Amino acid sequence: MRTALEPVVTPVAMGRIDRRAIDSGIVGYRLMLMAGAAIAASVLRHYGDAAGVDVLCGPGNNGGDGYVAAKMLQTSGMCAACYSLGDPVKLAGDAACARDDWGDEILSLEDYVPTDGRVVIDALFGAGLQRDVEGVAVRVIEAVNAFDIPVIAADLPSGLSGESGRVRGTALRASRTVTFAAPKPGHFLLPGRDLCGVLEIADIGIPSRCIEAETEGLWLNRPPLWRDALPRLAANSHKYTRGHLGVFSGGYRQTGAARLAAIAGLRVGAGLVTVLSPASANAANAAHLTTIMLRTIDGGADLDGLLEDMRFNSFVLGPGFGVGEKARDFAERILGAGRALVLDADGITSFAGYHDQLAEAAAKQDAILFITPHQGEFARLFPQIASNASRSKVEQARSAARETEAIVVYKGADTVVADPSGRAAICDNAPPWLATAGSGDTLAGLLGGLAAQGMPGFEAACAAAWLHGEAANRAGARLIAEDLANNLPAFSEFQEY
Structure with missing residues (x-):
């Protein structure tokens, strides 16, 4: 079978794609469950023998993906810990549902220290980051980069612009990146491509018609x-x-x-x-x-x-x-x-x-x-x-x-x-x-x-x-x-x- 075109979508377009999928009758939290499952599956497939996983969760839906992944990994028998940037009580919508389904202790990101033998899931910021990373997130990102442990990024390594692939202050260097439905420009434009590691594109159940309706005339050159x-x-x-x-x-x-x-x-x-x-x-x-x-x-x-x-x-x-x-x-x-x-x-x-x-x-x-x-x-x-x-x-x-x-x-x-x-x-x-x-x-x-x-x-x-x-x-x-x-x-x- 002949391979199809491979559209590349901006973070703004991806937001419209998500809304189209939800407006078509797909429950938004189901998409988050599928995204978290894809991250968890990547951890188990590539780092199943790790001592445990530390999930760094941000204040938005990217953090929600992290809580879902943590729950699924814990259920599979892997030791998982969640660290929150900001007060997790303030989460809303689907991210709040994911936090509640996690149902275990949520530690402060300020207390996170990289540990040898464990895997990091980076769910701090997704592809839609619009400002430079600051505060405790900078310290954590730099600490993880200095420590030789595997990092799986949810959607895009934190600190990268999904639009341009440029670093917003500082950025995590991922071993693998799991993105959803379609890749973003930041996965391929430098220096983003170097920081993403191996890119995995996960099908989370968004119909192809929703993606095709929001493509912006940008493709991967294949x-x-x-x-x-x-x-x-x-x-x-x-x-x-x-x-x-x-x-x-x-x-x-x-x-x-x-x-x-x-x-x-x-x-x-x-x-x-x-x-x-x-x-x-x-x-x-x-x-x-x-x-x-x-x-x-x-x-x-x-x-x-x-x-x-x-x-x-x-x-x-x-x-x-x-x-x-x-x-x-x-x-x-x-x-x-x-x-x-x-x-x-x-x-x-x-x-x-x-x-x-x-x-x-x-x-x-x-x-x-x-x-x-x-x-x-x-x-x-x-x-x-x-x-x-x-x-x-x-x-x-x-x-x-x-x-x-x-x-x-x-x-x-x-x-x-x-x-x-x-x-x-x-x-x-x-x-x-x-x-x-x-x-x-x-x-x-x-x-x-x-x-x-x-x-x-x-x-x-x-x-x-x-x-x-x-x-x-x-x-x-x-x-x-x-x-x-x-x-x-x-x-x-x-x-x-």
Whole structure:
């Protein structure tokens, strides 16, 4: 059976999902019982031989999940103790029912001391935390982090923002995190992903229709999101039907980045790839190219002549190209001709301070613009967006996409893809060894190659980012950028994913 899309929901959306489920007739306390049962099951499955469990309960429904888990673990024969942040008598609603069903002593969080051999259930704050952690919770979190004991977080490690994955003052480092119904952005955006440990998504009985009704156009970037849009070869396909990618080279000392991008574009399926080189770099490029063609492009007139050939339908501009007016001029000519353009590296930096000029060029009819910045490049091109630390990486990427009418691939270990309509996807498959020279050039080439084959923009960007990470995983920890193209999976692998 083919895997379905995997939506990622914000804490606000999750609140609406809960209300929809309850309005449909599901008793709210039943959802809490199911959530607590999922936490207890994770403890028994992974730490069943522990000496006991200490449940740190907060003042809201997250604390209620903790009391339910404690009761179930106690019933199963495990020694359990509950510690409350604040007066447990003040709990209301479903959380108060869970406290009453616990029916045993509730200790003050101020008295909690980590104990070797026991497991901690973190039920202090859930994904909806809106302020910095303070007071006794800070001391307890820091004490647990300093002690080498397993921590299972209910919904999200306390101190993390479920919206952005950022730390609110301080945060627990969990061994495992059990979340409910659907994951939150904070589970995947850094540093949240590192603090969540192993993520478990528990089905607590919320109907899928309730989740689907409140999705916000945000998904985990997995093949089901884009596999049906992958290029398909017909029996009569030939190289000219598979698109022609042009990759611009820098001067004779800056040619390697363009070749990495060109090789990736060819390997991902573009029918033809040409390195577009200044005359000074022709000899250096020619010495390294075989299946990739070479053409001299020194100035705007040369480029205009090339653009008369409609078979050139996709371009990569930026890797090793150089920063300045020439890059801006080339980008505007390509977009003005209605072609797809992947603007990367030096191409992005060339538009720092020329944001409106780029947006105007991208608005040309039929033009498709992809922008692939890392954090520093993003800050240079979108300083106002980047300076707003209260916005998540997802929202920053969405804003940048809307402002420039571009598909933005905001790179990093938690790459976010966003398009002007607001659709977005978070990538979670990039291994740390992908942080090596030339990997970004390869990503630009993958994207350019998929665009050359006519793949829709958002899907092409998501596919390129996922394939990039998967190739790195297959290459292994001794990866260098030259390995990536040769470790790409075949498209046929995704048909039943």
